[in-house]
Amino acid sequence: MTSILEVxxxxxxxxxxxDWPWSPKSVALEPTSFTLAAGExxxxxxxxxxxxxxxAKLVAGVDNPTSGDIYLNxxxxxxxxxxxxxxxxxxxxxxxxxxxxxQRTIGQQLEEPLIFNTRQxxxxxxxxxxxxxxxxxxxxxxxEFYPHMLSTGQKQRxxxxxxxxxxxxxxxxxxxxxxxxxxxxxxxxxxxxxxQQDMGISYIFVTHSPQIVKHIADKILILYRGKMxxxxxxxxxxxxxQQPYVEQLLHEHL
Amino acid sequence: xxxxxxxxxTIELDMPQGRVRILDRVNLQLKAGEIHSIxxxxxxxxxxxxxxxxxxxxxxxxxxxxxxxxxxxxxxAMDAKARRFVTGRDMxxxxxxxxxxxxxxxxxxxxxNEAIPSGDVTGTFLRRRIDRKTRVRQLLHRVGVRDHEKVLxxxxxxxxxxxxxxxxxxxxxxxxxxxxIADEPTTAMEPSxxxxxxxxxxxxxxxQDMSVLLITQDVASILPATQYLTLLYCGQLMETxxxxxxxxxxxxxxxxxxxxxxxxxxxxxxxxxxxxxxxGAVPTLRHMPIGCRLGPRCPYAQKQCVKAPPxxxxxxxxxxxxxxxxxxxx
Numbered sequence: 315m316t317s318i319l320e321v322x323x324x325x326x327x328x329x330x331x332x333d334w335p336w337s338p339k340s341v342a343l344e345p346t347s348f349t350l351a352a353g354e355x356x357x358x359x360x361x362x363x364x365x366x367x368x369x370a371k372l373v374a375g376v377d378n379p380t381s382g383d384i385y386l387n388x389x390x391x392x393x394x395x396x397x398x399x400x401x402x403x404x405x406x407x408x409x410x411x412x413x414x415x416x417q418r419t420i421g422q423q424l425e426e427p428l429i430f431n432t433r434q435x436x437x438x439x440x441x442x443x444x445x446x447x448x449x450x451x452x453x454x455x456x457x458e459f460y461p462h463m464l465s466t467g468q469k470q471r472x473x474x475x476x477x478x479x480x481x482x483x484x485x486x487x488x489x490x491x492x493x494x495x496x497x498x499x500x501x502x503x504x505x506x507x508x509x510q511q512d513m514g515i516s517y518i519f520v521t522h523s524p525q526i527v528k529h530i531a532d533k534i535l536i537l538y539r540g541k542m543x544x545x546x547x548x549x550x551x552x553x554x555x556q557q558p559y560v561e562q563l564l565h566e567h568l
Numbered sequence: 569x570x571x572x573x574x575x576x577x578t579i580e581l582d583m584p585q586g587r588v589r590i591l592d593r594v595n596l597q598l599k600a601g602e603i604h605s606i607x608x609x610x611x612x613x614x615x616x617x618x619x620x621x622x623x624x625x626x627x628x629x630x631x632x633x634x635x636x637x638x639x640x641x642x643x644x645a646m647d648a649k650a651r652r653f654v655t656g657r658d659m660x661x662x663x664x665x666x667x668x669x670x671x672x673x674x675x676x677x678x679x680x681n682e683a684i685p686s687g688d689v690t691g692t693f694l695r696r697r698i699d700r701k702t703r704v705r706q707l708l709h710r711v712g713v714r715d716h717e718k719v720l721x722x723x724x725x726x727x728x729x730x731x732x733x734x735x736x737x738x739x740x741x742x743x744x745x746x747x748x749i750a751d752e753p754t755t756a757m758e759p760s761x762x763x764x765x766x767x768x769x770x771x772x773x774x775x776q777d778m779s780v781l782l783i784t785q786d787v788a789s790i791l792p793a794t795q796y797l798t799l800l801y802c803g804q805l806m807e808t809x810x811x812x813x814x815x816x817x818x819x820x821x822x823x824x825x826x827x828x829x830x831x832x833x834x835x836x837x838x839x840x841x842x843x844x845x846x847x848g849a850v851p852t853l854r855h856m857p858i859g860c861r862l863g864p865r866c867p868y869a870q871k872q873c874v875k876a877p878p879x880x881x882x883x884x885x886x887x888x889x890x891x892x893x894x895x896x897x898x
Contacts, residue, residue, distance in 0.1 A: 361758060361760070362728065362729075362758060362761075465849045465850065465852070466610065467849050468849065492756050493755065493756050495609040495610050495785055495786075495850070496609065496785065496786050496787070496788075496826060496829040496830060497609060497825070497829055497845050497846045497850075498609075498849070499829075500829045500843040500844065500845035501845050503843055504842050504843055504845065507840055507842065522758040522759060523759070524759065525788075528839070529837070529839060529840070529843070530839070530840060548839075562760055563759070563760075565759070
């Protein structure tokens with residue numbers, strides 16, 4: 315399988331408020347490299363403060379890296395070319411309640427990425443949005459709804475609809491499944507697996523739930539204090555003895 | 569004798585469409601030193617139950633119960649002052665997001681100090697000051713915080729969520745309560761921190777003879793040492809009983825699906841296969857189904873389910889269902 319995403323020596327460090335050459339740097343992410351093939355799922359794991367969210371943000375383009383390159387389909391991604399990145403790499407956030415604007419209808423919010431990234435007419439946009447809503451298990455009528463009229467699970471579905479409406483190749487989900495009810499969480503996992511099969515999307519999941527990772531991930535990347543310590547296929551990682559840190563992360567809760 | 573004895577607790581809310589029962593005839597018994605877990609999805613009324621017990625009640629709610637007894641005293645018959653005295657002396661509560669519920673303007677030392685009852689320290693002004701200082705440090709050691717000096721000087725935003733939860737537990741146990749109500753104390757925590765907090769609560773329950781009422785949304789995050797388990801759905805009691813019996817042979821379809829969805833039984837499933845789940849979503853307050861509220865989502869629902877099922881018992885379980893699962897074959 316050819317890889318669609320290739321990350322080479324991506325790193326991020328922060329300076330304090332005063333950015334002088336001699337002021338101390340704190341490294342959030344040391345140079346990290348990995349590849350991701352089409353239709354694959356990568357799980358990024360690590361304890362709090364290990365840089366897993368930083369890595370996800372760098373890949374999604376929310377933050378600019380200090381050094382390193384990202385190649386999409388062999389093409390280098392530049393910070394300036396936001397359109398290419400927006401179309402192909404989308405992000406889902408942890409709290410769907412807060413990531414939706416409560417003052418605009420679902421339809422208006424879902425149209426926004428289409429306005430910015432495509433040349434569709436108003437009518438075409440509306441059709442695309444309605445199609446996308448049906449794809450994530452909602453109704454076309456939800457176009458007119460406001461976020462407060464939907465349940466938590468439906469809001470999460472809207473967040474996924476916003477991510478897939480541009481038919482991206484990669485979706486980055488930052489702790490998107492943590493605070494959900496068990497039945498809703500299972501529904502959302504099923505939906506994401508269905509979409510992966512139908513559209514061949516690759517996922518990058520940032521999560522700390524070993525159960526979810528074992529179920530959906532093809533590859534696991536483990537970070538420890540900003541350093542990548544393993545990047546391996548899930549079966550390999552689960553079937554061999556591990557360092558204590560990895561063991562602790564993957565250990566099932568009794 | 570039961571320490572906490574709740575019979576048919578009902579909370580009703582007046583809505584434009586009429587009166588809605590947000591908690592429907594819930595029973596709960598708790599003995600001293602017991603650990604009891606309540607499991608329910610959002611909107612199941614599990615936090616409401618906790619609020620009714622500690623008496624944080626919205627005036628718009630109509631709370632009625634056949635019995636709401638604490639150590640033989642009727643909590644509902646008391647006036648507000650007497651009730652607050654009993655609650656303040658015997659109960660304590662911890663919440664989901666500890667860093668948000670600690671006071672951001674005070675140091676941890678001031679906050680723990682404030683929670684120590686004034687009856688505990690006697691003597692001169694100086695004596696009391698020194699005693700309080702040592703008590704604060706003792707409390708922190710009891711909840712497993714080692715570098716206490718650093719923690720005591722910090723403000724809540726400087727603490728990790730695990731430490732913040734430990735501090736809130738230290739505040740809760742400062743007056744040696746008989747009942748600790750933990751409202752989703754470990755939701756959205758990472759596994760190692762969650763294990764620590766769970767072990768701490770279990771240890772405190774055993775060493776201090778304190779009962780624990782743990783409220784969670786997931787069967788996977790109940791305390792491993794929990795003795796009794798209660799499942800709520802939309803304000804109705806689905807099933808209650810001994811945790812081991814309930815998890816092994818659930819009688820109610822809801823219990824079964826909660827166990828299936830808990831992501832624990834997943835290694836038997838092939839990877840990337842569809843997970844078992846309940847169809848649909850939790851109904852809103854305005855559109856509560858009649859009869860068994862699980863009805864529209866239940867895979868075993870039949871015509872009879874529009875009538876509220878009566879309580880049925882099996883060895884160590886009590887459940888409300890017309891068509892129970894795992895019937896003993898005899």
